Amino acid sequence: MITRKYLATRTSYAIVTAIIALIINFLLPRLVPGNPVYTILLTKYHYLPPNQIKLLESQFGLQNPSLWYQFQRYIIELFHGNLGISYYYYPSTVVNVIATHLPWTLYLLGTSTAISSLIGVIVGKYIGWHSGTRKETFVSALFMGLTSIPFFWIAVIFQLVFALYLTNLLPISGAFSVTLVPSFTAAFILSVIKHSILPIFTLVLVSFPGFSLTMRNTMVNQNREDYLTLAKAKGIPERLIVKNYAARNAVLPVATHIVLAFGYVVAGAFFVEVVFSYPGIGDALYVAVTSLDYPLVDGIFLMITLTVIIANFISDILYAYLDPRVELR
Amino acid sequence: MSFPILSIRKLNTVFHTPSGDVNALRDLSLEVERGEVLAIVGESGSGKSTLGFSILRLIDSPGEIVSGSITYHDKDGDVSILDLSLPKLREFRWVNISMIFQSAMNVLNPVARIERQFIDTFEAHNLGGDYQARIEKYLQIAGLGKQVKKMYPHELSGGMKQRVSIALALSCEPSVLIADEPTTALDVVVQKEILSSIIKIKEELNLTVMFITHDLSVASSIADRLAIFYAGRPVEVGSAEKLLKSPQHPYTAMLLSSMISLNTNRDAFLKTMGGTPPDLRKPIQGCSFMSRCPLAEPACGTYDLSPGKSYGEGYVECIHPGRMAREVEAVD
Amino acid sequence: MLPELEPLASKSLKTKKQTDEDSFIRGALGNRKFLSGLIILLAFTLLGILGPFIAPYSPYNTSFQSWLPPSSAHLLGTDYIGHDVYSWFVIGTGTSLFVGATVSLITTFLGTAVGLISGYYSGAIDNILMRTVDVLLIIPTFPLLVILAVYLPPTNTTTILILGMLSWPFMSRVIRSQVLTLKERPFVNAAKLSGYSGSKVLFKEIFPHLLPLIIINAVYVVVGAIVAQAGLAFFGLGDLSSVNWGTSLYWAQSSDAIVYNAWWWIVPPGLSIALIGIAANLFGTGLNEYVGQRSGEVR
Numbered sequence: 001m002i003t004r005k006y007l008a009t010r011t012s013y014a015i016v017t018a019i020i021a022l023i024i025n026f027l028l029p030r031l032v033p034g035n036p037v038y039t040i041l042l043t044k045y046h047y048l049p050p051n052q053i054k055l056l057e058s059q060f061g062l063q064n065p066s067l068w069y070q071f072q073r074y075i076i077e078l079f080h081g082n083l084g085i086s087y088y089y090y091p092s093t094v095v096n097v098i099a100t101h102l103p104w105t106l107y108l109l110g111t112s113t114a115i116s117s118l119i120g121v122i123v124g125k126y127i128g129w130h131s132g133t134r135k136e137t138f139v140s141a142l143f144m145g146l147t148s149i150p151f152f153w154i155a156v157i158f159q160l161v162f163a164l165y166l167t168n169l170l171p172i173s174g175a176f177s178v179t180l181v182p183s184f185t186a187a188f189i190l191s192v193i194k195h196s197i198l199p200i201f202t203l204v205l206v207s208f209p210g211f212s213l214t215m216r217n218t219m220v221n222q223n224r225e226d227y228l229t230l231a232k233a234k235g236i237p238e239r240l241i242v243k244n245y246a247a248r249n250a251v252l253p254v255a256t257h258i259v260l261a262f263g264y265v266v267a268g269a270f271f272v273e274v275v276f277s278y279p280g281i282g283d284a285l286y287v288a289v290t291s292l293d294y295p296l297v298d299g300i301f302l303m304i305t306l307t308v309i310i311a312n313f314i315s316d317i318l319y320a321y322l323d324p325r326v327e328l329r
Numbered sequence: 330m331s332f333p334i335l336s337i338r339k340l341n342t343v344f345h346t347p348s349g350d351v352n353a354l355r356d357l358s359l360e361v362e363r364g365e366v367l368a369i370v371g372e373s374g375s376g377k378s379t380l381g382f383s384i385l386r387l388i389d390s391p392g393e394i395v396s397g398s399i400t401y402h403d404k405d406g407d408v409s410i411l412d413l414s415l416p417k418l419r420e421f422r423w424v425n426i427s428m429i430f431q432s433a434m435n436v437l438n439p440v441a442r443i444e445r446q447f448i449d450t451f452e453a454h455n456l457g458g459d460y461q462a463r464i465e466k467y468l469q470i471a472g473l474g475k476q477v478k479k480m481y482p483h484e485l486s487g488g489m490k491q492r493v494s495i496a497l498a499l500s501c502e503p504s505v506l507i508a509d510e511p512t513t514a515l516d517v518v519v520q521k522e523i524l525s526s527i528i529k530i531k532e533e534l535n536l537t538v539m540f541i542t543h544d545l546s547v548a549s550s551i552a553d554r555l556a557i558f559y560a561g562r563p564v565e566v567g568s569a570e571k572l573l574k575s576p577q578h579p580y581t582a583m584l585l586s587s588m589i590s591l592n593t594n595r596d597a598f599l600k601t602m603g604g605t606p607p608d609l610r611k612p613i614q615g616c617s618f619m620s621r622c623p624l625a626e627p628a629c630g631t632y633d634l635s636p637g638k639s640y641g642e643g644y645v646e647c648i649h650p651g652r653m654a655r656e657v658e659a660v661d
Numbered sequence: 662m663l664p665e666l667e668p669l670a671s672k673s674l675k676t677k678k679q680t681d682e683d684s685f686i687r688g689a690l691g692n693r694k695f696l697s698g699l700i701i702l703l704a705f706t707l708l709g710i711l712g713p714f715i716a717p718y719s720p721y722n723t724s725f726q727s728w729l730p731p732s733s734a735h736l737l738g739t740d741y742i743g744h745d746v747y748s749w750f751v752i753g754t755g756t757s758l759f760v761g762a763t764v765s766l767i768t769t770f771l772g773t774a775v776g777l778i779s780g781y782y783s784g785a786i787d788n789i790l791m792r793t794v795d796v797l798l799i800i801p802t803f804p805l806l807v808i809l810a811v812y813l814p815p816t817n818t819t820t821i822l823i824l825g826m827l828s829w830p831f832m833s834r835v836i837r838s839q840v841l842t843l844k845e846r847p848f849v850n851a852a853k854l855s856g857y858s859g860s861k862v863l864f865k866e867i868f869p870h871l872l873p874l875i876i877i878n879a880v881y882v883v884v885g886a887i888v889a890q891a892g893l894a895f896f897g898l899g900d901l902s903s904v905n906w907g908t909s910l911y912w913a914q915s916s917d918a919i920v921y922n923a924w925w926w927i928v929p930p931g932l933s934i935a936l937i938g939i940a941a942n943l944f945g946t947g948l949n950e951y952v953g954q955r956s957g958e959v960r
Contacts, residue, residue, distance in 0.1 A: 017799045024805070028812045141694075141943070148938020150888050152895050153910065153931030160919045160927065226435040233385050234450045234497070235422040244449065248440050267803035271892065275914065289811055290897045301808040308801040324481040325439055 006320055014313040021305040025298050026074050030067065083302065084295035088287055094299035097284055104175055105280035108196065108269050112203035117258065119204065120211020127212065128219025140216070143209030152271035155202045159275060162198060171195045173277040199272045207265055214257040218250045225249070252323050259315040263308060333402060334505060334537050335361035335384065335426075340397030342376075342383050345390075349610040353379040355561040357397070361505070366531060366538045368548035368569070370584075371558030374606060377541045378431070380558075381507045384539075385422055386410060401425060401505075424454050427498040431510040433491035437482035443493055444478040447500055454501060463500065470533070471496035472526050488519035495523070499530060506531075509541045524551060545584050549573055557581045560606050560617035566644040577645035579622050579653035616647065624653060688951060695947025701940035702880070705933070709755040716748035720904045728921045738925040741916040749904055750929050756905035757887050760821055764886035767825030768832055769879045773871070775829065776836025781844065781863050791837070797830040806889065810898035820899045824886045832878050839874055843867050873952045877945040884941040888934055906930035 077084070083094035130136045159172045176182070176191040231241045270282025277283065281300060288296035342354040354376045361367050371377040382388050384399055394411060401408040403425070413421055430436045438446055447464045456463075465475040471492040482490060491511060498506055508527060512520040528551055531538050542548050548555055548569075555572050556563040557580060565578035576582040607617050615632040619625045632648055689695050717736075725743040729735055737746035779790040806823060813819045843849060844867070852866045887906070893899045894907030897915075901908055909930045918926050 013795055013799060017796050020796065021800060024808065028808060031812070141939075144942040144946070145935065145939040148884065148888075148942060149935040150891060150931065152892065152914075153927075153934065156910070156914060156919070156927055157931070160922070160924060163919050164922050226430060226432045227438045229387055229389075230430060230436045230494070230497075231438070233387055233422055233428050234453065235419045235424070236449055236453045237419060240449065240453070244441065245438050249438075263801040263803060266801070267892075270803070271895065274896070285807065286896060289807065292811075294811070297808060297811050301804045304804045305801055309799055312799050323440055325483045 007317070010313060010316045014309050017309050018306060021302065021309070022075075022078075025302050025305075026071055029294055029298060030070070078302075083299035086288075086293055086296045086299075088291045088293040088296060094295050097296060098281065098299060098303055101279060101281045101284040104278060105269055105273065105282065108199055108203065108272070108278065108280060109265065111196070112200045112207065112269070113258070113265060115200065116204040116208035117211050117254070120208040121215050121254065123208070124212035124215025125219060128216040136216075140213065143213055146206060146209045147213075149206065150271075151202065151206050151268040152275055154206055155199070155272045155275035158198055158202055170197055172198060175279050195278075199269075199276050199278055202272050203265065203268055206268060207261065210261055211254070211257060214253055215250075218253045248322070252319070255315070255319065255322070259312065262311060266304065266308070332363045333360040334363040335359075335539075336398075336400045336402070337361075337380075337384070338398045338400075340380075340383060340399065341395045342379050342388055342392060343395055344392045346610075351609045352612075353392070353561055353609065354383065355609075355613070357562055359556060359563055359566070361537060361539055362554070363402075363504075364535060364537055365553040366528075366540055366551055367554050367556060368540045368542060368552035369556050369558055369563075370542060370545050370548045372543055372606070374609075375558040376561040377543075377558045378509050379561075381428060381509045381539065381541050384410065384507060385426060385428055386413075386418060387428075420454065423450060423498075423503060424501045425503055426505040426507065427501065427503040428507040428509060429491070429494050429498050429511040431513055433487055433494060433511075433515070436494050437490060439482055441481075442478070443480055443482070443485075447497060450497065450501060456501065464496075467496040467500045468493070470499060470526075470530055472522070488515055488523070491515060491519075491523060492526075495527065495530075499534065499536075502534070503536070505537045505539065507539045507541065510543065512547070513543075520547075527551070557584070560613065561609060562617065562646070563644070564618060564646045568643070571643065575651065576654045577643075577650035578618075578647045579624055580618050582653035585654075618647075624649065624656075689948060692947040692951045694943045695951060698940045698942070698944030698947055701936060702944060705754065705937055705940075706758060708751060709758040712751040712753075712755040716745075716751050718745040718748045720744060720749045720752050722748075728923060731925050737929060738923065740912065740923070740926050741918070741921075746909075746926050746929070749909060750906075753905040753909055753930065754933065756817070756903060757890065757907070758883075760817060760824075760890050760905065761883035761887040763821045764824040764828065764890075765879045765882040767821070768828045768882045768886075769875060771825070771829035772832025772878070773836055773875055775833035777840055777863060777868070777871075779833065780837040780840025781859070781867065787837075790833070794830040794833055798834075802827055803892075806893060807896065807898065810893055815898065816900050817903050820890055820893060821886075824889055828882055828885065832882065835874065835878060836871060839871055840867060843870050873948055877948055880941045880944055884938050887937065891930070891934060906934060 081095055083098075086092050086094050086097050089097050127136045127139050162170055162172050171177070171191075171194055175195050176188060177195075180188050180191055182188060228241065228245055231245045236245075269280065270285060272278065273280040273282035274286045281304070284296065285300045287293065288300065337357060337359045340354050340357040341352065344351040344353055357376070357380065359380075369377045369380060379388070379392070382392075383394055386394070388394055397411070399410040401410055401421075408421065408425075410418070410421070437443070444461075444464055447467075448460050451460055451463070461478075464478055468475060468477055473489065473492050473496065477485070477489070477493065482493075485493065495511070506527075511527070512523050515523065524547065527538065527540075530536065540548065540552060552569045555565075555567065555569050557565045557572075557578065559580050565572065565576065565581045567577070572581065573585065576585050607613050607620060615630040616622070616625075619629045622629070628648055632646075690699075722745065723743045725735065725739045725745060727739060727741050727743050729739040729743075731738045735745050735747060737750060740746055740749070775790055775794070779787045805827065809823045810819065813823070849862060849866050852862050857865070890899065890905070891907030891910060894901065894905070894911045895914065897911060899907070901911060907930075910927065913923065913926045
């Protein structure tokens with residue numbers, strides 16, 4: 001149940017966290033000794049005329065050294081949707097770079113989460129049903145093992161196998177064939193799907209066991225719930241028991257799992273993108289990190305952090321709506 | 330002349346466990362008379378709750394009702410509960426026999442408002458009429474205000490939850506109410522209130538109540554008849570008055586002496602109550618109470634339980650009925 | 662007479678506790694999951710300690726031919742500039758474990774301290790600490806890791822400090838909730854009634870009961886830190902000249918080891934991380950099961 005107090009607490013958490021993220025994002029680059037414009041641009045262009053440097057400084061908002069002035073400017077620019085200019089993709093703006101990379105990441109994340117939660121729920125139901133048997137113990141142990149393997153290593157192994165042993169079966173890098181121009185043609189869409197199979201498969205493989213184990217635990221606990229027995233005793237049809245009693249109560253832990261695993265899966269997607277040179281946000285972040293493109297690193301950090309904070313906030317509200325007990329916790 | 334509403338014959342319920350099948354009910358036979366309060370008394374593991382669950386066929390895997398019959402004597406004829414098809418069973422439940430569970434804390438669906446949990450029951454049985462009025466009526470009977478309708482279970486106290494489940498159990502106007510230790514989880518004051526409201530309701534609605542408890546004093550305060558359970562069978566059945574005055578089975582006598590007598594010598598008897606009930610995974614020869622009975626003799630081991638000398642008015646499963654009670658008196 | 666009694670009593674108590682601990686450890690070893698997890702973890706620890714002694718070459722020796730497949734001279738072949746991969750791997754095991762263990766020490770110390778204080782002294786302190794933890798838990802770890810690693814000097818110390826600072830909030834939550842339940846147990850109340858001071862109750866009565874939980878979490882953090890460090894290295898962050906499992910994978914990826922089919926370079930570190938993860942899970946689940954059995958809780 002959503003009370004005003006609950007809403008207020010959750011909102012204040014979200015706001016405080018966002019402010020902390022903003023401060024980190026603002027302060028960290030400025031604590032680093034040296035002026036990034038000089039260090040980066042000079043290594044790139046070797047010599048720049050002074051008026052060019054002045055121009056660049058104003059472009060990057062560095063001409064006034066007062067921290068407070070810079071912070072004001074930073075906030076103002078932020079609210080205008082300006083996150084600065086990328087060094088690596090110069091003269092593209094950070095927002096632009098993020099915008100071109102984001103759809104690919106969303107595609108990977110959305111598809112793999114949908115598939116892995118579906119498989120996870122089905123498999124989890126199955127092993128939950130057989131809970132306590134030798135088979136179940138084995139599968140659970142196997143799944144726990146799967147969740148402890150790093151995403152990127154699985155991706156590398158897949159790439160190795162498909163590059164050398166199952167050659168030409170599936171593309172192992174990029175988002176679509178380089179010979180094609182992005183368009184809504186069948187050939188292009190097919191190429192996109194083919195290129196995404198390995199990244200998605202990797203993500204699913206490492207994230208579905210987590211879903212299964214959550215679902216299993218839910219099932220095992222549910223079987224012991226007395227309200228299900230009462231529902232049966234009351235003569236409620238099986239179909240309605242599943243819908244109104246069991247499923248509604250089971251959805252909560254699974255939903256919590258999705259939210260808790262969100263950060264993990266996002267990070268996983270980034271690694272998978274790096275391995276498969278998939279042009280998503282992870283790939284952009286990798287490029288930014290390796291080329292010391294500070295504005296881009298900052299921008300991506302801010303975007304992901306704010307997204308996760310907002311997602312968290314929304315899920316808290318949804319959760320309270322689904323579970324009337326929530327405000328008591 | 331008796332007019333039973335429920336006849337249970339040779340009922341066997343087992344629980345399949347990794348260490349073998351546990352025979353929770355062993356060839357159990359019992360009659361429940363129309364309009365009475367029958368208290369089922371026993372320690373945990375005696376099968377008293379299993380009986381309640383078996384009657385409504387709520388025994389879930391790994392449990393199973395293996396054999397026997399349970400007949401519900403309806404106004405329009407007999408219903409064999411164990412032979413009902415699943416859809417028929419669903420329709421039968423709650424409108425004929427309903428139940429109050431032990432665990433008041435967890436029986437209500439945590440994510441639904443109280444009224445919803447009434448309405449889905451009414452809808453399941455295609456009851457007509459004004460649902461809201463009906464809910465309010467039974468909440469009131471159970472001693473709750475109508476504001477409870479709109480609340481969620483977590484907003485109620487333990488006693489209130491148990492009252493809601495009583496209201497739920499009555500709301501479809503069943504003939505038989507099985508109350509499975511309805512007050513154990515509650516504190517003493519609330520226990521008393523709940524008990525007296527059950528009795529009051531019973532009178533008002535002409536219910537038959539099967540009251541399951543481990544507490545002989547609670548049972549004797551409300552029951553017309555008592556059935557003392559031990560190791561999956563009733564060892565003594567009789568009117569509360571007679572049974573309390575002159576218990577026939579040693580177990581009953583010992584339970585009673587530990588309950589009533591405040592004399593010092595009761596310790597001697599209590600001591601003999603030590604030991605554990607027999608292992609229900611193994612077949613039991615003769616009298617099940619033998620291992621704990623101070624009067625046990627070789628003949629008890631061959632005591633034949635099978636003949637139809639079950640149920641009815643005054644039944645005891647012992648080769649020397651009444652002897653124990655006499656000895657208790659002598660000691661006092 | 663009287664002053665003598667007290668040390669005597671406490672002495673006998675101590676020996677009783679000692680035997681309790683002995684039987685606890687012996688009992689836990691009876692759990693197959695716990696035992697096998699422990700064996701794998703100990704084996705890796707041993708490898709980490711012995712690494713520098715059993716490595717046939719220096720990890721910085723680049724005098725060998727590139728991309729040599731495994732042979733008797735090079736058990737795990739060589740890499741793109743002719744390092745002996747086996748030497749690099751066994752010495753890297755030590756570094757990876759060291760990073761994991763140090764991070765775990767920091768995390769366990771902070772997490773336990775905050776959890777204990779917050780759980781035991783409810784009220785304002787608890788409120789402030791838990792609000793802080795709540796906020797810290799909302800910030801997604803990975804991007805924060807990346808941005809910190811980008812701006813701070815790329816050394817193993819930085820990596821250790823960042824990981825240590827970021828992983829304690831979760832642990833403090835776990836510890837706190839356990840303290841809250843322990844606080845209500847009869848033996849704690851008895852200790853309080855007998856006039857023990859707050860800190861004495863905390864350390865003498867509550868802390869010993871937290872140990873299994875703390876150990877389990879500490880082991881999970883070791884593994885988490887190893888994976889995180891490897892992940893950071895894979896992303897090109899941290900000290901890339903440090904010899905460890907993560908940098909091994911980074912250099913393999915960036916030098917296109919796949920094209921050369923250099924599986925001998927890619928498989929060992931990844932497999933080790935996976936194995937150590939499985940071991941930690943077995944260890945934790947086993948210990949949990951055993952503790953659950955002992956206290957008779959149905960979990």
